[in-house]
Amino acid sequence: MQNLRKLTVASLLIGGIIAGIAATSPKADAPHYKNLKVLPKNTTHEQMEQIMGGFKNALGVRCDFCHAPSKDSTVHHPDFASDDKPEKNIARQMMKMTGKINKKYFSDNKNDQGERIPTITCMTCHRGNPHPGEK
DSSP: OHHHHHHHHHHHHHHHHHHHHHHHSOOTTSOOOSSOSSSOTTOOHHHHHHHHHHHHHHHTOOGGGTSBOOSSTTOOSOBTTOOOSHHHHHHHHHHHHHHHHHHHHHTTOBOTTSOBOOSSOHHHHHTTOSSTTOO
16 A cells, blocks of 8 residues: 555656646747848747748739748748848848838827738739739
C-alpha cells in the first residue's frame, strides 16, 4: 500500500512538471516572420494572410510578384524573407506612404472601438493592376 501511494504521488508530480513545461513553452505553430521592416514583428499568421490577400486583390498579382524564388530548388514556394526583388521594397515604401496619408488626413476616421480605419489603401490607386494607371 505504501509503494502504491509513493507511485501515485510520483506520477502526479511528474505529470504536473510535464504540464508546467508544456504550458510555458512557446507554441511551435506561432509564426516568427523574418525580415519584417514595416509590419509589426508580432504580426499573426491570420493578419499576414489578410494583408497579403489585400495586396493580391488590389494589384491582381501572385506572391512571386514581390517575393524572389527560393535558392533551394527543393523548396516550391518563394523566399519570403529575401529582399532580392525591388518590388518588395516598393511595396514597403507604398505601405509607409499610405500610412502617412491616412494618419495626416484621415486620423479621425475610427471604428466603434476607436481604432483608426485606413481610408487610402492599395486598391485606391491600383484597382487590380500591378502599376497604377494601367487598364
